[in-house]
Amino acid sequence: MTTTTIVSLIVIGLLAGMLSGLVGVGGGIIMVPLLILFLGFSQHQAQGTSLTVLVVPVTALAVFNYYKQGYINWKYALVIAMFFVIGGYFGSKLAVSLDQKMLKKVFSVVLIIVGAKLLLEK
Numbered sequence: 001m002t003t004t005t006i007v008s009l010i011v012i013g014l015l016a017g018m019l020s021g022l023v024g025v026g027g028g029i030i031m032v033p034l035l036i037l038f039l040g041f042s043q044h045q046a047q048g049t050s051l052t053v054l055v056v057p058v059t060a061l062a063v064f065n066y067y068k069q070g071y072i073n074w075k076y077a078l079v080i081a082m083f084f085v086i087g088g089y090f091g092s093k094l095a096v097s098l099d100q101k102m103l104k105k106v107f108s109v110v111l112i113i114v115g116a117k118l119l120l121e122k
Contacts, residue, residue, distance in 0.1 A: 008038040016053075021062035027054050029111065043103045047095060051088070 016030040027050045035046035066072050095103055 005039065008034075012038065013053075017058070017062075020059055021065070027051070028107075032107065043100045043107060044096065047103075047107075051092070 012031055012034045015034065016027065019025050019030050020027075028047070031050040031053065032043075032046040035041040035049055036043065041049065063072065098106070
């Protein structure tokens with residue numbers, strides 16, 4: 001691993017972590033594009049690496065801060081988490097079956113739709 005690669009990984013981790021704590025995003029929205037742009041990952045590699053980062057409780061300290069302020073609905077979070085696991089399994093099966101060009105298009109459309117909705121929301 002080169003120094004440039006290590007610095008890129010550190011920057012990606014810091015940005016994803018900061019934005020995750022700040023606005024609840026980080027994995028797909030930050031890590032995936034930066035892994036592709038900075039390190040030349042394929043779409044599949046970037047998505048797989050981003051998901052792998054999230055396997056460990058990387059957001060535990062951010063969750064603790066929100067918990068201390070009373071901003072967590074544990075019942076809702078538990079239900080979402082259970083079905084997130086199921087959705088993640090089937091979504092990943094679909095993703096690895098798509099070619100990179102199509103997967104990039106799907107990823108881009110999702111980002112555009114979410115971004116437009118947030119931008120245009122009153």
